[in-house]
Amino acid sequence: MDYLYSLILFAVVSSATPGPNNILVMTSGLNFGIKKSLPVLCGICVGFSFMLLLVGLGFGQVFELFPRLHVLIKISGVLYLLYLAWLISSSSGGLGAKQQSEPLTFLNGALFQWVNAKAWVVATGAIAAFTVSGGEFSTQTITLAGTFLVISFPCVGIWLYFGSWLKRYLNNAAHRKWFNLSMSGLLVASVLPVIGELFEQFS
Known part of the structure; x- marks a missing residue:
């Protein structure tokens, strides 16, 4: 029972603390509302759990055999996160739905986990901490x-x-624009450690 309590606490802290997933969901909630943002919310939650399952069942061993694949995924992840940051920052500040781009889909949220640096850290950390061989x-x-x-x-x-x-x-267009810019900046900041790690690998 202590194991389950510890696991639940870890899951709560990992899921509720700021990170790319939560920034993405909060920005979508502001710009499109709850109903239109439910698909990306479901994609994130289901996608991460599926990713965690695959990593735990041996997908991580592929990266040990092919370390360059892991580097390629990191680079792709950084580029995709920067692209999302640009989309958020360039999103219209107005309230009119026609002025804004479409909200992200379930598939967008699910695939996002594979390029999300925090998701990889949480997944590998959870497997290491809450599983034993046998x-x-x-x-x-x-x-x-x-x-x-x-x-x-x-x-x-x-x-x-x-x-x-x-x-x-x-509800002021300028305020919403500044909010989007702030969220875009936080998303870029969340990528900086990964960018630094990549520079160390190639320097």
Whole structure:
């Protein structure tokens, strides 16, 4: 039972703390509202749990055999995150739906996990901390992925609700534009450690 309590606490902290997923969801909530942002919320929660399951069941061993593949994924992830930051910063500050781009889809949220640096850190850390080698490893991995699936919805959903709540107060186009720019800056800041790591590898 202590194991389950510790796992739940880890899942809550990992899912609720600021990161690319939550910034993305909060910005979507502000610009498009809760209903239109539900697909990307579901994509993030389901996508990360599926990623965690695959990593735990041996996908991480592929990177040990082909380390360059991991580097390529990191580079792709950085470029994609920077692209998303640009989309957020260039999003219209107006309230008219026609002035804004379309909200991200379920597939966007799910695939985003594979290029999300924080998602990789949490996934590998969770596997290392909450599984042991042996016959129960697969069961523990499935339990781990299932726990994150259940916990992530309310934890990430809070950020979506907060973004939607802010919509009531940021009804000024200039204010919404500054909010989008701030969220874009935070997203870029979350990528900087990965960029630094890549520079060290190639220097």
